[in-house]
Amino acid sequence: MLQGDLVLEERLVFRRLWKAKAPSGSLALAWRVLIGKVQTKIDLARRNALPVNTSLSCGLCAVEEESCKHLFFTCGVSWKVWMEICFWLGVHTAFSCEAESHFYLHENLISCKMKDGKIMNLIWIAVVNSIWQTRNGSVFSGVGVEVVRIVELVKYKVWLWLRTHDRNFISSFYEWENNPKECIAMLH
Numbered sequence: 001m002l003q004g005d006l007v008l009e010e011r012l013v014f015r016r017l018w019k020a021k022a023p024s025g026s027l028a029l030a031w032r033v034l035i036g037k038v039q040t041k042i043d044l045a046r047r048n049a050l051p052v053n054t055s056l057s058c059g060l061c062a063v064e065e066e067s068c069k070h071l072f073f074t075c076g077v078s079w080k081v082w083m084e085i086c087f088w089l090g091v092h093t094a095f096s097c098e099a100e101s102h103f104y105l106h107e108n109l110i111s112c113k114m115k116d117g118k119i120m121n122l123i124w125i126a127v128v129n130s131i132w133q134t135r136n137g138s139v140f141s142g143v144g145v146e147v148v149r150i151v152e153l154v155k156y157k158v159w160l161w162l163r164t165h166d167r168n169f170i171s172s173f174y175e176w177e178n179n180p181k182e183c184i185a186m187l188h
Contacts, residue, residue, distance in 0.1 A: 013100050016107065020121045021165035026129040026157075033072055033128050034099045041066040059135040060145050071135060073097040077145055078131050084151045085127060089180055110181065119162070119184050126157040155180075 017030055032038045041056045042065055058066040060077040072078055074097050086093055091109045096102045106124045107117045130153040137143035159176045162169040171183040 011100075013103055016117070016121060017103070017125075020118065020125055022122055022125045022129075022161055026125050029132055030125045030128050033068060034103065036068050036099065038068045038071070038132070040068050040071055043068070059139040060131070066135075069097055069099070072128055072131055073099070073102055077147060077150075080147045081127060081131060081150045081154070084147060085123065085154060088151070088155070089123075110184065113188070115187055116184055119158075119187070122158050122161055123154065126154045126161070130154045130157065 013034060014031070017027065017034065020027060020030075022030075029038070037043075041050065041054070041059070044050045045054070045056055056065045058064055058070060058075050058077075060071065061075050063076065064070050064074075073082075073095065082095060086109070089109060093105060093109060095105055103121075103124055107120045109120055110116045130150050133153070134143075134145055134150050138145050155177055156173070159171075159173050162171075162176075166187065168187050169183070171186065176183050
């Protein structure tokens, strides 16, 4: 882009992402996931940035090689996290394994209202962030991977972000955890 060879159009997905009321680090990670530029083991190996004989297996499932697409969308662990989040929200869906499509599908799981979409975007960002945080804990500190812990982390992060940035969000964590749709509906 600096050399004038490439013109990047601002896509709607990025405008929606950057409007989210999430911490900048979480937004930056979500953006890197959307453009497929997360430093996964495959990406690091491609740039010769890993020590020789380092396993390229996923930090969550240890079954397949760790690419961005696998880690966040097709890994058995991350897929279970997405399904648990859907169960928590009381919705059923089939997700795409492509980041941008996944983001759009998730944004409209509850309704087409703008406020609901913004909250769903926050949830998407929190899931991506929690998966990455858990992966890093597993790879660098040997912390065990538990779907339930990742889902609880997502719920807490979104509740905290909403409490911090939306003065109309007055739900307790208990209410948020047990009836998120009602808490979201109260924001209209």
